[in-house]
Amino acid sequence: MNTFEQLGVSQPIHQAIKEMGFENPMPVQQEVIPYLLGDNNDIVALAQTGTGKTAAFGLPIVQKTNVTNRYPQSLILAPTRELCLQIAKDISQYAKYINGLNVVAVYGGASIETQIRSIKRGVHIVVATPGRLIDLMQRKAVSLKTVSNVVLDEADEMLNMGFTDSINTILKEVPKERNMLLFSATMSREIASIAKDYLNNPKEITIGRKNESTSTVEHIAYTVQAKDKYATLKRIVDFHPTIYSIIFCRTRRETQEIADKLTKDGYDADCLHGELSQAQRDSVMQKFRMKHLQLLVATDVAARGLDVDHLSHIINYSLPEDTESYTHRSGRTGRAGRSGVSIAICNLREKGKLRSIERIIGREFKHQEVPTGTAICENQLLHIIDKIQHVEINHEEIEHIIPLAYEKLAELSKEELIQRVVSLQFNNLLDYYRNNNEVETAKDNGRNAGQSKRKGRNPEAGYSRLFISVGKNDKFNPGCLLDLMNNNTNQRIDLGRIDIMRNFSFFEVEDDKAQFTVDLLNNKRWNGNKMTVEFAESKGPTSDNSARRKKRKPSRAERGYTAARGPKRNKKNKRKRNFESAGSR
Numbered sequence: 079m080n081t082f083e084q085l086g087v088s089q090p091i092h093q094a095i096k097e098m099g100f101e102n103p104m105p106v107q108q109e110v111i112p113y114l115l116g117d118n119n120d121i122v123a124l125a126q127t128g129t130g131k132t133a134a135f136g137l138p139i140v141q142k143t144n145v146t147n148r149y150p151q152s153l154i155l156a157p158t159r160e161l162c163l164q165i166a167k168d169i170s171q172y173a174k175y176i177n178g179l180n181v182v183a184v185y186g187g188a189s190i191e192t193q194i195r196s197i198k199r200g201v202h203i204v205v206a207t208p209g210r211l212i213d214l215m216q217r218k219a220v221s222l223k224t225v226s227n228v229v230l231d232e233a234d235e236m237l238n239m240g241f242t243d244s245i246n247t248i249l250k251e252v253p254k255e256r257n258m259l260l261f262s263a264t265m266s267r268e269i270a271s272i273a274k275d276y277l278n279n280p281k282e283i284t285i286g287r288k289n290e291s292t293s294t295v296e297h298i299a300y301t302v303q304a305k306d307k308y309a310t311l312k313r314i315v316d317f318h319p320t321i322y323s324i325i326f327c328r329t330r331r332e333t334q335e336i337a338d339k340l341t342k343d344g345y346d347a348d349c350l351h352g353e354l355s356q357a358q359r360d361s362v363m364q365k366f367r368m369k370h371l372q373l374l375v376a377t378d379v380a381a382r383g384l385d386v387d388h389l390s391h392i393i394n395y396s397l398p399e400d401t402e403s404y405t406h407r408s409g410r411t412g413r414a415g416r417s418g419v420s421i422a423i424c425n426l427r428e429k430g431k432l433r434s435i436e437r438i439i440g441r442e443f444k445h446q447e448v449p450t451g452t453a454i455c456e457n458q459l460l461h462i463i464d465k466i467q468h469v470e471i472n473h474e475e476i477e478h479i480i481p482l483a484y485e486k487l488a489e490l491s492k493e494e495l496i497q498r499v500v501s502l503q504f505n506n507l508l509d510y511y512r513n514n515n516e517v518e519t520a521k522d523n524g525r526n527a528g529q530s531k532r533k534g535r536n537p538e539a540g541y542s543r544l545f546i547s548v549g550k551n552d553k554f555n556p557g558c559l560l561d562l563m564n565n566n567t568n569q570r571i572d573l574g575r576i577d578i579m580r581n582f583s584f585f586e587v588e589d590d591k592a593q594f595t596v597d598l599l600n601n602k603r604w605n606g607n608k609m610t611v612e613f614a615e616s617k618g619p620t621s622d623n624s625a626r627r628k629k630r631k632p633s634r635a636e637r638g639y640t641a642a643r644g645p646k647r648n649k650k651n652k653r654k655r656n657f658e659s660a661g662s663r
């Protein structure tokens with residue numbers, strides 16, 4: 079392994095990074111630094127956060143800066159204000175012993191005039207979010223004609239955030255002769271396309287395997303029912319008394335809700351999402367960095383650029399919409415060689431998603447049972463004992479009160495004293511776990527679990543369940559069913575539950591229109607294929623004779639769609655799903 083000196087890092091920079099604790103170059107730095115110190119060298123680097131990529135591009139950029147020319151020589155684009163600030167701060171630290179090197183971070187949500195003034199004072203390295211940079215370019219406050227190094231950091235995130243056009247506009251303004259470096263955690267089609275359009279014969283560097291997760295991160299999944307998600311989160315947190323974690327949610331609302339619940343339940347938690355003002359976000363981040371908060375509940379976008387190194391866990395309260403974001407989330411733990419854990423709380427339906435995440439990260443989830451109350455209490459007890467064993471005793475400060483304590487507690491035996499200390503810490507927790515059922519892992523009863531469940535599914539009273547021989551694989555969805563009915567009759571028919579399976583589907587219609595619907599649709603063509611439509615009970619796996627005979631009142635869940643799918647929960651929806659009015663959908 080080469081040292082920083084052997085990679086060509088100059089003495090003043092070496093001195094500065096030594097003070098930052100950098101002893102040996104990290105793998106990405108080994109590869110990138112010598113290459114970027116040359117001219118007209120382009121790189122595509124697949125590297126996660128935490129691999130040392132900022133120094134990989136930052137050190138050569140600082141070293142190549144000609145301080146006497148007070149115009150922009152390097153441009154670094156990053157997706158968020160926080161990341162810009164972090165990069166600018168890191169670069170300033172690398173340049174600690176280089177007099178007069180100016181780095182400016184420009185980003186939205188802050189005064190553009192102040193930023194313009196900083197640029198006018200003379201800047202060598204511009205760290206920018208794409209939107210704000212375009213704004214500055216349009217105001218002619220900055221010119222990129224002198225730039226000879228361009229870095230796109232977290233390029234995949236910039237594209238995810240809709241910056242593709244801005245990036246194209248910016249890159250067109252940069253001279254053709256330059257070093258260009260594109261960092262991304264994952265290699266998507268869009269990234270490949272940017273690389274193809276703007277990079278010249280780039281060197282490809284992959285730190286770890288392509289799209290692989292940081293090797294020091296362990297991935298754990300808890301599969302539970304939706305109603306048990308919060309209880310599972312609580313148990314995970316209680317099971318790890320020293321947890322320091324970001325909890326990822328999918329929406330702002332969910333983020334706020336979970337943070338509120340955690341706070342109400344006595345945890346040091348707060349939330350970070352886009353509806354907060356910049357001042358509120360700064361304050362939350364500051365508290366989290368200083369570990370005044372143990373748990374930060376955040377959306378993906380809000381947490382970007384939040385640079386915290388010692389996270390013990392990442393918790394996916396909801397799996398990300400886009401499976402690749404999982405790598406970004408989990409890459410926030412296990413940084414700089416430390417170990418970390420990324421936890422997914424998911425439901426049975428998300429099995430497929432877990433598998434595609436496994437393909438992307440190149441490793442498997444360990445499926446675990448949710449910690450039991452007993453296991454949690456044991457862990458907490460061990461933690462308290464550990465704290466008691468290691469607490470620092472400030473003899474002088476407590477000297478005067480100790481005799482009083484001895485006197486008051488004199489009658490207690492050692493055993494009683496220990497019992498009381500433990501109870502003092504524990505009673506709430508013990509009460510909670512005594513009064514709450516364990517969280518069961520949701521079980522999948524084999525491949526056909528969904529089908530066999532459907533076998534016993536009763537249609538709503540007054541409705542019949544029909545089978546139709548088209549499904550998801552035929553691109554069939556509830557809207558298609560409505561269209562199909564609309565196109566074949568003018569009669570008003572109320573539809574009940576619709577279950578779209580992979581190769582076929584089921585739907586419910588009013589009893590007295592069931593035979594009519596079968597006659598209407600059976601043997602009709604859909605997308606060119608002839609369909610079979612018949613009573614579901616005549617299909618072996620879905621037969622439901624007894625249910626149809628008894629017509630028991632179905633549960634709420636059995637009656638409607640789930641909320642996310644547009645439930646048949648109120649009259650308004652029911653009317654919408656009536657195919658007479660379906661045209662107005």
Ligand code: AMP
Pocket residue numbers: 099100101102103104107126127128129130131132133387413414
């Ligand atoms: P980054 O991937 O740039 O966010 O870096 C992750 C962490 O690794 C940061 O806290 C850096 O300060 C630290 N780091 C970067 N390079 C080195 C190095 N060569 N030795 C030790 N720590 C480093």
